[in-house]
Amino acid sequence: MANYVYGDKNGNQGGDDGWNFRGRGIIQLTGRNNYTAFQNYYNNSNPNDKKDFLNNENHRNEITTNGKFALLSAVYFWNARTYPSQGVIATWRGKYLYQIADDKDNGNIITKEKDNDSKQEIGLTQTQRVMSKLINGGYHGLTDRRDAHNRIKNAELFKGFK
Structure with missing residues (x-):
C-alpha cells in the first residue's frame, strides 16, 4: 500500500x-x-x-x-522547512517553522478554514493554518490539530523554555 x-x-x-x-x-x-x-x-x-x-x-x-x-x-x-517565498503573509516569506510559530503579531489572527474531514468551517489562527499546510500538506484533521495546539498553548507547557 x-x-x-x-x-x-x-x-x-x-x-x-x-x-x-x-x-x-x-x-x-x-x-x-x-x-x-x-x-x-x-x-x-x-x-x-x-x-x-x-x-x-x-x-x-x-x-x-x-x-x-x-x-x-x-x-x-x-x-x-520554510514558508514559501510567494506566500500570502509577506513577513513570513522564507522564515522557518519555528520562527512562524513564535510570531505572535501575525500568528494569532483568527481565520476561517474548512476542515476537510468534518466539512465544517472552523476558526483557527494563522499559525495553525499555515503549520498544517507546511507540515501535513493540507487541511485534513484541522479541528483535532487546532484543539491539540490550544491545549498545549493553554497549559503553558513550554513556559520554562524561554
Whole structure:
C-alpha cells in the first residue's frame, strides 16, 4: 500500500521507495527527499556517528525505535522547512517553522478554514493554518490539530523554555 500511495512522491523513485521511506519519527518523516536531507543534517552534525538512512533499513528503523532519532528528525524538519517565498503573509516569506510559530503579531489572527474531514468551517489562527499546510500538506484533521495546539498553548507547557 505504501508503495502505491507514496511510490512517486517526495522524491521516491518507485519500486519499494514508498515503503522504505514511509513516515517515521515524531514528525512522520516521509519520502526519499526528506530522508536524504535528514541524513545530511544528521551526518554533518555527527561526523563520528554517520548513518545511512537511504540504504540501511536498520538505520531507517532507528527513526522510529530510537527516541534520539525520532526527536532529531522532527528538529531537522522544524529547522529546515520554510514558508514559501510567494506566500500570502509577506513577513513570513522564507522564515522557518519555528520562527512562524513564535510570531505572535501575525500568528494569532483568527481565520476561517474548512476542515476537510468534518466539512465544517472552523476558526483557527494563522499559525495553525499555515503549520498544517507546511507540515501535513493540507487541511485534513484541522479541528483535532487546532484543539491539540490550544491545549498545549493553554497549559503553558513550554513556559520554562524561554
